[in-house]
Amino acid sequence: MQITVVQPDRQNPPALKWDHQPHGSFIRRPTTEVSLLFDSTARRWTLRIYKKQTSFGHPVTYEIAFKERYSPTTEQAIAMANRILNVELQTPNSEPSCV
Numbered sequence: 001m002q003i004t005v006v007q008p009d010r011q012n013p014p015a016l017k018w019d020h021q022p023h024g025s026f027i028r029r030p031t032t033e034v035s036l037l038f039d040s041t042a043r044r045w046t047l048r049i050y051k052k053q054t055s056f057g058h059p060v061t062y063e064i065a066f067k068e069r070y071s072p073t074t075e076q077a078i079a080m081a082n083r084i085l086n087v088e089l090q091t092p093n094s095e096p097s098c099v
Contacts, residue, residue: 016082025078027085036081043068045077047084062088 018025018036027034033050049062064084071077 016085018078025074025081034081034085036077038068038074038077045071045081047081049085049088 016027018027024035024037026036032052035046035048035050037046037048038044039046044065044067047064047066049064051060051062054060066077066080071080
């Protein structure tokens with residue numbers, strides 16, 4: 001058995017493809033769904049990360065909100081969401097994988 005340490009490529013983060021809908025933007029992956037929604041009443045963006053299963057088999061939802069002043073346009077909000085997701089969804093440096 002050979003053990004390899006998997007390290008994410010920080011120079012080339014994974015490409016995230018957003019599906020734009022009238023009510024928000026979404027990313028759908030086999031184990032994770034992500035939504036980016038704008039709340040016009042609170043004037044904030046909400047990034048929701050739905051992980052379909054934890055190691056115990058339970059669904060988990062993370063919610064990160066940031067004010068409109070930090071991302072006044074949809075493009076800027078998506079750029080900020082991508083930065084957050086690149087940190088949240090990447091494999092940790094110390095996680096070994098068996099080959």
